[in-house]
Amino acid sequence: EASATVIDGKRVAKDIREEVAVEISRMKDEIGIVPGLAVILVGDRKDSATYVRNKKKACDSVGINSYEVRLAEDSPEEEVLKHISKFNDDPSVHGILVQLPLPSHMNEQNILNAVCIEKDVDGFHPLNIGRLAMRGREPLFVPCTPKGCIELLHRYDIPIKGKRAVVIGRSNIVGMPAALLLQREDATVSIVHSRTKNPEEITRQADIIISAVGQPNMVRGSWVKPGAVIIDVGINPVEDPESPRGYRLVGDICYEEASKVASAITPVPGGVGPMTIAMLLSNTLLSAKRVHNFR
Amino acid sequence: EASATVIDGKRVAKDIREEVAVEISRMKDEIGIVPGLAVILVGDRKDSATYVRNKKKACDSVGINSYEVRLAEDSPEEEVLKHISKFNDDPSVHGILVQLPLPSHMNEQNILNAVCIEKDVDGFHPLNIGRLAMRGREPLFVPCTPKGCIELLHRYDIPIKGKRAVVIGRSNIVGMPAALLLQREDATVSIVHSRTKNPEEITRQADIIISAVGQPNMVRGSWVKPGAVIIDVGINPVEDPESPRGYRLVGDICYEEASKVASAITPVPGGVGPMTIAMLLSNTLLSAKRVHNFR
Ligand SMILES: NC(=O)C1=CN([C@@H]2O[C@H](COP(=O)(O)OP(=O)(O)OC[C@H]3O[C@@H](n4cnc5c(N)ncnc54)[C@H](OP(=O)(O)O)[C@@H]3O)[C@@H](O)[C@H]2O)C=CC1
Ligand SMILES: NC(=O)C1=CN([C@@H]2O[C@H](COP(=O)(O)OP(=O)(O)OC[C@H]3O[C@@H](n4cnc5c(N)ncnc54)[C@H](OP(=O)(O)O)[C@@H]3O)[C@@H](O)[C@H]2O)C=CC1
Numbered sequence: 001e002a003s004a005t006v007i008d009g010k011r012v013a014k015d016i017r018e019e020v021a022v023e024i025s026r027m028k029d030e031i032g033i034v035p036g037l038a039v040i041l042v043g044d045r046k047d048s049a050t051y052v053r054n055k056k057k058a059c060d061s062v063g064i065n066s067y068e069v070r071l072a073e074d075s076p077e078e079e080v081l082k083h084i085s086k087f088n089d090d091p092s093v094h095g096i097l098v099q100l101p102l103p104s105h106m107n108e109q110n111i112l113n114a115v116c117i118e119k120d121v122d123g124f125h126p127l128n129i130g131r132l133a134m135r136g137r138e139p140l141f142v143p144c145t146p147k148g149c150i151e152l153l154h155r156y157d158i159p160i161k162g163k164r165a166v167v168i169g170r171s172n173i174v175g176m177p178a179a180l181l182l183q184r185e186d187a188t189v190s191i192v193h194s195r196t197k198n199p200e201e202i203t204r205q206a207d208i209i210i211s212a213v214g215q216p217n218m219v220r221g222s223w224v225k226p227g228a229v230i231i232d233v234g235i236n237p238v239e240d241p242e243s244p245r246g247y248r249l250v251g252d253i254c255y256e257e258a259s260k261v262a263s264a265i266t267p268v269p270g271g272v273g274p275m276t277i278a279m280l281l282s283n284t285l286l287s288a289k290r291v292h293n294f295r
Numbered sequence: 296e297a298s299a300t301v302i303d304g305k306r307v308a309k310d311i312r313e314e315v316a317v318e319i320s321r322m323k324d325e326i327g328i329v330p331g332l333a334v335i336l337v338g339d340r341k342d343s344a345t346y347v348r349n350k351k352k353a354c355d356s357v358g359i360n361s362y363e364v365r366l367a368e369d370s371p372e373e374e375v376l377k378h379i380s381k382f383n384d385d386p387s388v389h390g391i392l393v394q395l396p397l398p399s400h401m402n403e404q405n406i407l408n409a410v411c412i413e414k415d416v417d418g419f420h421p422l423n424i425g426r427l428a429m430r431g432r433e434p435l436f437v438p439c440t441p442k443g444c445i446e447l448l449h450r451y452d453i454p455i456k457g458k459r460a461v462v463i464g465r466s467n468i469v470g471m472p473a474a475l476l477l478q479r480e481d482a483t484v485s486i487v488h489s490r491t492k493n494p495e496e497i498t499r500q501a502d503i504i505i506s507a508v509g510q511p512n513m514v515r516g517s518w519v520k521p522g523a524v525i526i527d528v529g530i531n532p533v534e535d536p537e538s539p540r541g542y543r544l545v546g547d548i549c550y551e552e553a554s555k556v557a558s559a560i561t562p563v564p565g566g567v568g569p570m571t572i573a574m575l576l577s578n579t580l581l582s583a584k585r586v587h588n589f590r
Binding site: 192 | 424427428429430471481483492497
């Protein structure tokens with residue numbers, strides 16, 4: 001039985017981290033600048049704390065300085081804005097991340113808009129998204145997860161131009177920017193979402209599927225055109241009594257079925273997941289290079 | 296033989312102008328404010344001069360004050376920027392238009408970015424396009440031509456939610472924002488462009504087609520699913536010895552064929568064309584209402 005190439009995000013992410021590390025030490029040697037990333041964490045959600053810790057570790061591993069601010073769950077919004085403003089003005093900081101979700105008493109939009117666009121390494125600012133959507137304009141930063149998806153396609157030499165692509169999901173952080181990126185590379189893009197009727201009819205036409213939904217195993221083998229390439233962004237915990245933690249992580253794609261039909265597919269975990277942080281490091285480096293005009 | 300409902304953009308545009316006129320006189324009566332639109336025209340392209348004249352006439356007809364600046368073809372960019380800045384600061388101006396195309400020595404991007412976003416009644420600022428693309432964000436203004444397309448669908452009670460929509464063309468001023476608008480209304484959207492292979496396979500699946508390409512009669516009857524609704528943005532001159540001007544205007548859609556298959560269709564001229572200026576008036580009114588907090 002034919003079986004798809006496994007797109008090894010873990011290995012690609014490692015390659016990228018190494019490339020970033022090399023560039024960072026070159027920059028340090030030549031102009032004495034070390035990129036810096038500031039992370040603001042509000043409240044004590046366990047998952048958020050884990051993400052922040054992983055980001056810090058990744059920064060350490062490539063030589064990016066990381067700065068962390070932790071604020072209590074009940075901090076006033078002004079407190080967050082004050083720290084953002086300080087980081088905006090701090091020349092040793094080249095990227096600023098506000099870990100989401102924020103406590104419900106805060107206005108996420110206000111807070112994200114406060115990050116100056118030159119340091120918005122997440123690429124979530126509407127001005128940046130607007131530039132991503134527009135022909136002839138260039139975004140300052142491309143959002144990390146969708147950038148990681150496209151990078152996987154590039155590193156596996158998968159052609160995008162002229163191909164039919166379907167993005168499942170249209171969130172601001174993954175689905176929508178992924179669709180804009182595919183279109184920038186001249187794919188013909190369709191966007192499937194929760195109001196789409198018969199999504200399988202659409203996915204079945206796709207040469208490339210990017211799924212960012214959050215529904216375990218939603219995309220069955222029968223949804224996939226033979227030879228299609230599948231990028232599975234979904235990370236969904238499902239019960240698994242045999243796993244020590246009682247659950248395991250699966251994607252949006254029914255891997256067992258789809259890997260028999262597709263020509264290439266990302267696993268979960270080990271596919272898109274590791275790429276997101278690698279792209280964050282790469283965006284932070286890009287920011288430092290840009291502000292110091294270093295090539 | 297079945298024949299499609301003709302979507303009468305001329306009539307709808309007239310209705311909208313009347314509605315706008317009523318609101319403007321109510322605003323004048325209640326708070327003494329008259330909306331104002333400033334138009335900057337550089338150079339002496341005949342078509343641009345005609346567009347500007349038509350906009351002025353339309354303003355007059357609904358009671359919007361219009362201000363016009365005409366600059367010589369060889370004016371320096373700073374001259375345009377100076378006028379924009381003056382209009383930005385002028386409280387009697389609620390909308391600023393820079394007629395495109397600009398002379399080639401000018402940086403269009405710089406100039407468009409100089410219009411303050413509260414007066415960007417064209418809705419072309421990337422910050423505005425970003426908000427249009429993002430869920431949970433609201434653009435200040437929706438670009439006039441795509442807004443006109445959606446308005447026609449609304450006024451003819453054509454459902455959008457859950458429907459398959461195909462937009463042909465992805466320009467910053469029509470195709471791309473039209474696709475974003477359809478998606479905001481929960482259509483499942485595919486975008487076809489010049490790199491798309493076999494576009495007819497995609498259009499044939501559409502319940503709604505919006506075409507903004509600029510190719511006369513490109514979309515044949517066989518490209519259309521029976522019962523589909525077609526919005527034809529294209530305005531293309533084709534030779535016609537029988538016409539007094541030697542040419543006539545046709546759309547991107549082969550009207551004769553498509554009107555036998557579709558359930559509703561816009562003619563060219565008299566479809567989307569008149570809607571664009573109507574939407575400009577409506578955006579200018581909206582801007583004045585917003586700044587004066589008038590409901
Ligand atoms: N690998 C990584 O680093 C990352 C992974 N993720 C994972 O990706 C997944 C998506 O995340 P995110 O984009 O933030 O999620 P959101 O919940 O913000 O968006 C989910 C999208 O999926 C659509 N959707 C929901 N149900 C269906 C359905 N049955 N059929 C088709 N579309 C559907 C929704 O449609 P509608 O808009 O109509 O509601 C929505 O657009 C999650 O599993 C998340 O854990 C996310 C970020 C990073
Ligand atoms: N009614 C009105 O008020 C208005 C009417 N118009 C009319 O609408 C039309 C489009 O205008 P505009 O958006 O400014 O034009 P642009 O030239 O900026 O964009 C045309 C788009 O069509 C795509 N395209 C070109 N050829 C093909 C093809 N063979 N198949 C599929 N797609 C194709 C292009 O693709 P790619 O991106 O790959 O190059 C591009 O995205 C014109 O006729 C114009 O006169 C425009 C504005 C207002």
